[in-house]
Amino acid sequence: MNPRANAPHKLIKNLVEAHSWLGLIISPLLFIVFWAGAITLFHDEVAQWAITPHHPVQSSQQDIPLGSLVEQKRAEYPVDQQGRFRINMPTSLVPYYIFYMEVLDDAAESGRQSLAILVDPKTGETVAGKDDFLLSQFIYRLHYNLHLPGGSYLIGMVTLVFLFALISGVFIHARKLFKHFFQYRVDKQRRDNLLDLHTVVGVMTLPFTLMYALSGLVLNLAIVFQLAFAMFIYQGDQQALFNDAGFNRVVEPRSQTQMAMDNSFQLIEQTRQQENFELRNVIFHHYGADNALVQIRGSDTASFAQRDEVTYRIANGAVVDKVNAEQYNVFRQGRDVLVTLHFGDFAGMDVRILYFILAMAISAMIVAGNMLWINKRRTQRHSSPRSIAIASAVTIGGCGGIIVATAVGFLCERVLPATLPARGDWLVACFVLALLATMLVSINIGNIKRHISRLLLLTSALLLITLIADWLMFAEQIITLWQNGFTAVIGVQVAMGLMAAIGVFSALKLRDAQYVDTREKLGEPLVN
Numbered sequence: 007m008n009p010r011a012n013a014p015h016k017l018i019k020n021l022v023e024a025h026s027w028l029g030l031i032i033s034p035l036l037f038i039v040f041w042a043g044a045i046t047l048f049h050d051e052v053a054q055w056a057i058t059p060h061h062p063v064q065s066s067q068q069d070i071p072l073g074s075l076v077e078q079k080r081a082e083y084p085v086d087q088q089g090r091f092r093i094n095m096p097t098s099l100v101p102y103y104i105f106y107m108e109v110l111d112d113a114a115e116s117g118r119q120s121l122a123i124l125v126d127p128k129t130g131e132t133v134a135g136k137d138d139f140l141l142s143q144f145i146y147r148l149h150y151n152l153h154l155p156g157g158s159y160l161i162g163m164v165t166l167v168f169l170f171a172l173i174s175g176v177f178i179h180a181r182k183l184f185k186h187f188f189q190y191r192v193d194k195q196r197r198d199n200l201l202d203l204h205t206v207v208g209v210m211t212l213p214f215t216l217m218y219a220l221s222g223l224v225l226n227l228a229i230v231f232q233l234a235f236a237m238f239i240y241q242g243d244q245q246a247l248f249n250d251a252g253f254n255r256v257v258e259p260r261s262q263t264q265m266a267m268d269n270s271f272q273l274i275e276q277t278r279q280q281e282n283f284e285l286r287n288v289i290f291h292h293y294g295a296d297n298a299l300v301q302i303r304g305s306d307t308a309s310f311a312q313r314d315e316v317t318y319r320i321a322n323g324a325v326v327d328k329v330n331a332e333q334y335n336v337f338r339q340g341r342d343v344l345v346t347l348h349f350g351d352f353a354g355m356d357v358r359i360l361y362f363i364l365a366m367a368i369s370a371m372i373v374a375g376n377m378l379w380i381n382k383r384r385t386q387r388h389s390s391p392r393s394i395a396i397a398s399a400v401t402i403g404g405c406g407g408i409i410v411a412t413a414v415g416f417l418c419e420r421v422l423p424a425t426l427p428a429r430g431d432w433l434v435a436c437f438v439l440a441l442l443a444t445m446l447v448s449i450n451i452g453n454i455k456r457h458i459s460r461l462l463l464l465t466s467a468l469l470l471i472t473l474i475a476d477w478l479m480f481a482e483q484i485i486t487l488w489q490n491g492f493t494a495v496i497g498v499q500v501a502m503g504l505m506a507a508i509g510v511f512s513a514l515k516l517r518d519a520q521y522v523d524t525r526e527k528l529g530e531p532l533v534n
Contacts (some may be wrong), residue, residue, distance in 0.1 A: 015480045032171075034404040035152070035164045037372045041223075041408055042149035044365035047350055047358045048498070050099035052142040055498035057485055060424045061126065061133040065490045069127045075103065079123070080131055080293075084110040086118045087294065088260055094287045096127050099494055103127055104136060140430035142421040144437070150226065153434075162226030170213070171220040182373070192288040207371040214364045221344040258297060263485040270320045273301055275467035277316060282308040295485040296321055306331055311339075311346035312520040369405070376401040377454075394448055403448030404441075411440040413468035416502065420475050466509035469502045 045052070059111035076093070096102055102124040111119045137143070142155070151157030155453065270290070278285045289301040298320045306312035309331050318328040329335065346352050350361040380397050390533030418436045421428055444461065451457045476484065476499060487495050 023133075029135050032164045032167050033372050033376050034400050035161070036168055037369055037405045038152065038408055039149055039161060039164070040218075040365045040369045040372070041405075041412070042145045043218075044074060044362045044369070045412070046142075046146045046149045047361050047365075048501075049142045049146055050097065051494040051498055052145075053139065053188055054099045054101075054492060056139045056141055056419050056492040057124070057134065058101070058492055059476075059483045060122075061102075062483050062487060062490075062492075063126060064128050065101075065129040070130050071271070072103075072274065073268065075125060075127070075130055076267075076293075079105055079132070080126065082132070083107060083121065088285075089118070090289055090291045092287055092289045095285050098491070101127070101207065101492070102133065114369040133425065137430040138424065139419065140433050141415050144415070144430070144434060158226045162223060165219055165222040165226060165267070169216075169223060172215055172219060207367045207374075211368055211371070214361075215368060217347055224341075224344055225348065260292045261295040261297040263296040264294055265298065265321060267293060267298065269323065270298070270300045270318075273300060273318045273320070273323060277302045282306055283314060299326060305319060310352060311343040313338075314341055354402040373401060373405050375403075395511075398451065398454070399445060399449045402446035402451065402454065402457060402461075406442040406448065406458065407444030410444045410461055410465050410468070411437045413465045413472070414440040416477070417468050417472045420472050420479070455516045459516040462513040466506040466513070469506040469509075473499055473502055473506075 072093070079085075086108040091108065092106040094104035094106075105121075105123050105125055107121045107123075108118050109121045110117065120269075122131050124134045124136060125131070126133050147153050150161060153159065154160065215518070222347060274285075274288055277283065283304050284307050285302065286302040287303050291299040291301070299317055300320055301315065301317045303313065303315045306314050312331050312334075313329070314331075315327070315329040316325060318324065319326055322330055329338070350358045376397065380401065383497045418433045421431055426432060448457065
């Protein structure tokens with residue numbers, strides 16, 4: 007036999023083996039990334055659902071001038087005069103100012119700490135700390151860094167491996183890619199069903215997954231490239247790198263001469279009124295000093311992924327720096343395009359719903375791929391029972407645990423008292439405990455289908471309890487919010503109801519499939 011003739015077959019065999027092992031190793035983290043990413047697409051909607059029933063904003067009242075609010079909050083908190091502070095503008099979804107400040111704190115090692123608060127634009131009241139209602143932000147951080155030190159680098163490496171798995175998967179299925187493009191067998195051979203699900207979803211979502219892999223790789227590992235450029239190209243001058251990349255920093259010291267800041271708010275309002283400009287946030291540098299600067303940032307609504315920024319010297323209104331469609335930086339523009347594509351933030355709700363469906367389909371593909379590996383190993387005589395048990399616990403416990411823990415997170419976000427000290431920490435603790443408990447009960451399970459069915463029913467029950475708690479606790483507020491145009495609260499409720507219904511339907515289907523398999527005694531090793 008010609009060794010050269012066998013070379014392609016050996017290459018495909020090696021690719022299949024590498025694809026399987028890499029998929030198994032990164033699958034739990036990859037599942038978390040896509041599951042959390044799907045929910046993060048509706049970050050602001052979840053934030054509105056969580057916060058506004060506790061602290062409704064009276065849309066009929068007039069907004070307090072921003073200058074008055076700034077002076078009020080600087081009087082309420084021991085703001086560090088040397089630090090800068092940022093204000094995010096209210097939006098249709100999150101109708102509060104978000105103040106990010108550096109405040110003096112003798113208990114902190116550096117003598118100061120960061121503070122983020124939500125401020126009602128109508129009353130000027132500080133309604134909550136930003137981390138008091140943590141769910142949406144927690145899931146977002148889970149998506150990009152797993153809430154771990156150095157987690158963004160870990161996710162970057164996972165994304166790199168995922169990119170290789172995508173490319174190897176294309177090579178593995180290249181010969182039959184078009185012939186069996188839509189093939190999905192509906193017989194009772196579970197391996198065929200899993201294999202077809204894994205392949206069809208992988209092919210249909212390939213452009214989406216490639217975009218996510220490439221954009222996620224750049225966004226998560228950009229710091230690695232930055233360090234390399236700073237070391238070898240800029241001879242360690244990191245500030246020069248930032249300047250060339252369009253991220254100019256204020257380096258001048260604060261002046262000791264005081265000055266009124268009235269002109270800064272006139273500049274903000276003047277910029278806000280510009281055509282095709284949507285104000286997002288403002289950043290003050292050296293507030294109250296005669297060399298103070300105000301950086302005004304927003305979106306160009308007439309262009310794709312274009313952010314406009316202008317920095318004024320408050321004393322005379324002179325433009326210090328400006329970034330727009332005519333004066334753009336290639337690096338920043340490319341990054342903004344990747345961020346916009348990554349989060350589907352460019353074409354309204356329809357695109358985000360499509361992204362959500364695709365992300366959920368990829369999550370199912372990941373689980374199906376792991377189950378294929380487990381099923382294959384169970385049919386091999388020399389396979390280690392321990393490795394199979396670990397893979398089963400990671401697949402069913404880890405992936406299923408994230409789903410259950412997410413439902414627990416939504417329930418805690420609703421029922422925990424708004425005034426509870428360290429409320430965000432309680433939510434995180436409940437999330438982690440739910441995940442660990444699910445993983446523990448998923449070790450050495452006897453019947454996979456029945457176990458998955460129970461997890462789905464548990465998730466659906468938690469979501470339904472959350473819906474019931476919503477209306478028992480905040481029925482009047484929710485109706486008022488709907489009438490005032492805050493429709494995302496009920497929108498999130500509808501989404502939870504749909505997910506609960508899908509969970510119950512899938513659980514019943516799994517139970518029905520188990521009943522048929524048992525009665526007909528198919529004896530498939532994948533069933534038990």
